[in-house]
Amino acid sequence: MVGRVAPGLRRSTGTPASSAEPVTARIAVDLLGGDNAPAVVVDGALRAFQDDPSLHLLLVGTHEAAGAVLAAVEPAERDRVDTLPMPAVELHPDDVARAALRAVADGLADAVLSAGNTAAIVVSAARALGRWPGVRRPPLAAVLPSAAGRLVLLDVGSAVDPDAPTLAMHARLGAAYAAIVHELAEPRVGLLTIGTERGKGDRLRRAAPDLFASLDLPAGARYAGLIEGHDVVLGDAADVVVTDGFTGNVLLKGLETAYAKLGPPGGGTDVPPRAALLLGVAGTVVVCHGAASGADLAAGIAFAARMHRRAAVAAMAEHVLEDQQSPHNEVSP
Amino acid sequence: MVGRVAPGLRRSTGTPASSAEPVTARIAVDLLGGDNAPAVVVDGALRAFQDDPSLHLLLVGTHEAAGAVLAAVEPAERDRVDTLPMPAVELHPDDVARAALRAVADGLADAVLSAGNTAAIVVSAARALGRWPGVRRPPLAAVLPSAAGRLVLLDVGSAVDPDAPTLAMHARLGAAYAAIVHELAEPRVGLLTIGTERGKGDRLRRAAPDLFASLDLPAGARYAGLIEGHDVVLGDAADVVVTDGFTGNVLLKGLETAYAKLGPPGGGTDVPPRAALLLGVAGTVVVCHGAASGADLAAGIAFAARMHRRAAVAAMAEHVLEDQQSPHNEVSP
Numbered sequence: 001m002v003g004r005v006a007p008g009l010r011r012s013t014g015t016p017a018s019s020a021e022p023v024t025a026r027i028a029v030d031l032l033g034g035d036n037a038p039a040v041v042v043d044g045a046l047r048a049f050q051d052d053p054s055l056h057l058l059l060v061g062t063h064e065a066a067g068a069v070l071a072a073v074e075p076a077e078r079d080r081v082d083t084l085p086m087p088a089v090e091l092h093p094d095d096v097a098r099a100a101l102r103a104v105a106d107g108l109a110d111a112v113l114s115a116g117n118t119a120a121i122v123v124s125a126a127r128a129l130g131r132w133p134g135v136r137r138p139p140l141a142a143v144l145p146s147a148a149g150r151l152v153l154l155d156v157g158s159a160v161d162p163d164a165p166t167l168a169m170h171a172r173l174g175a176a177y178a179a180i181v182h183e184l185a186e187p188r189v190g191l192l193t194i195g196t197e198r199g200k201g202d203r204l205r206r207a208a209p210d211l212f213a214s215l216d217l218p219a220g221a222r223y224a225g226l227i228e229g230h231d232v233v234l235g236d237a238a239d240v241v242v243t244d245g246f247t248g249n250v251l252l253k254g255l256e257t258a259y260a261k262l263g264p265p266g267g268g269t270d271v272p273p274r275a276a277l278l279l280g281v282a283g284t285v286v287v288c289h290g291a292a293s294g295a296d297l298a299a300g301i302a303f304a305a306r307m308h309r310r311a312a313v314a315a316m317a318e319h320v321l322e323d324q325q326s327p328h329n330e331v332s333p
Numbered sequence: 334m335v336g337r338v339a340p341g342l343r344r345s346t347g348t349p350a351s352s353a354e355p356v357t358a359r360i361a362v363d364l365l366g367g368d369n370a371p372a373v374v375v376d377g378a379l380r381a382f383q384d385d386p387s388l389h390l391l392l393v394g395t396h397e398a399a400g401a402v403l404a405a406v407e408p409a410e411r412d413r414v415d416t417l418p419m420p421a422v423e424l425h426p427d428d429v430a431r432a433a434l435r436a437v438a439d440g441l442a443d444a445v446l447s448a449g450n451t452a453a454i455v456v457s458a459a460r461a462l463g464r465w466p467g468v469r470r471p472p473l474a475a476v477l478p479s480a481a482g483r484l485v486l487l488d489v490g491s492a493v494d495p496d497a498p499t500l501a502m503h504a505r506l507g508a509a510y511a512a513i514v515h516e517l518a519e520p521r522v523g524l525l526t527i528g529t530e531r532g533k534g535d536r537l538r539r540a541a542p543d544l545f546a547s548l549d550l551p552a553g554a555r556y557a558g559l560i561e562g563h564d565v566v567l568g569d570a571a572d573v574v575v576t577d578g579f580t581g582n583v584l585l586k587g588l589e590t591a592y593a594k595l596g597p598p599g600g601g602t603d604v605p606p607r608a609a610l611l612l613g614v615a616g617t618v619v620v621c622h623g624a625a626s627g628a629d630l631a632a633g634i635a636f637a638a639r640m641h642r643r644a645a646v647a648a649m650a651e652h653v654l655e656d657q658q659s660p661h662n663e664v665s666p
Contacts, residue, residue: 147594160527194582195623202493229583230587230589246580247580249561250561250580251583254584258566258591258592259591265595
């Protein structure tokens, strides 16, 4: 199922399947982001650090919060931790996320993990790292288990009032994600709505299908048409589910909580990290829920490291920006 | 937990708990509504009919579809079935739903069950039965199980592009539903959004909270503030979840399907009917999903009968319209 997915990339990355030493991944961690920061972020950072000997942490936040991590690190491992201390006085949590993103822009870290304010992170990431051409509002892509396998859900909280061309760009970004991260050769992209007959749905959904039908999707993906809420659980209609950030966030939090209580719909215990990747910016940015647990944050940091090692963002850019040359893909005026 | 809930009503209704003979309920069934009509509707109607000896059916649809029900009914039970035949030539399914609603308006039936086109049903119901004062777009209220008990979710498909005053009216209608149907003395009404800090959410959700905070809710209900997707599964933050019809429909179909596969989140097997009640119209109208099964339709018919026997719509009207006299409830100019 590798298909058109940039095969050269995996040779040099040391993904878990490889026997080679994993490449170093330097993750800038926003210690003050989230409802239960810094305690839960400190916990998550330490868990991720202990699980992965090639992981380096750049701790961004107050001296006190960074000290809580450092105090728990063995002296021999101390060289895997750096700090970017910030003054505690009049420090707004959004400033910390912004500093973490700037650290990636400046080459001090390879990726960012934050559970802070979504809107602030998206705006700061766009400014610090730059958006890809044609991307107005970078979407957050999450992964949900389904009865038929994992699927990509986007947007889950960034573009809360999108227009149809924005949804169309998100369809392209989601297709690239499924191709690169889930290694699908021909991802099926569905538009989430509330009835598959023409004329159903709200204003946005009534406007979008024509645009979607004429869209050339990257990475061998194809448009699978309109899908509904139940298809997100069953997973047999689409590999990528496109919706606005409001609906996506509500559905993600509902289904994640249901699966956490009841087990994933496909059985087994293979639950994707409860973290989202920001797409359409020139850098690796992973966002956790504000209410994330230490385990969620550790999974988010590990996910950020994996995305960096696979050079996933660059590989997605290659797909999306290459196809964008085509005159059929004028999704954004 | 009965509180202010019109206690006199239950004495005369013969709900399942009562030892008295249940009151007759005459349900107009739209035989042509839904993706798999008429076969699945015929199946559902027969199941409901056999389960409830006091149920009368008014079969609305083609002669052929009605005949499929009649052929399965014992001669001794034949007096519990009436038909409202419609010519098969150039018959649009929406015409059948409209005829079923008109039958209620004309006193030929006590309630309607349809799995047809939601928008057509809502418009036809408003015309045939009339809307309550102040109700612009009658919402559909569904019931979901949660870890803490049942909750009311509205709207689930009628008002897909509502404004804030429409959501506020839906909050009032949902409160009355929880008080009358779930017999809650002080229902907690939550507004569904994607983050509980001020300024989170889309345009609609940023506009609504101020209106909600100043709203006098009927039936002893109180506004429980902003809630998120996970609260719909956990159920401990609100008894009534208010959202737009697009988000509500997506979330309902997602969670219903998850619970159908994995069991309800509170354990047990007490799953509410997969049917929604139309609120704010002067009559009992129950809507099933287009993809409803025979069992779903049977549950929907039984639910419609139960709502009629409890005089639920009249009791809700009493709560909502009485409080509406208050100058604090100018939700609809």
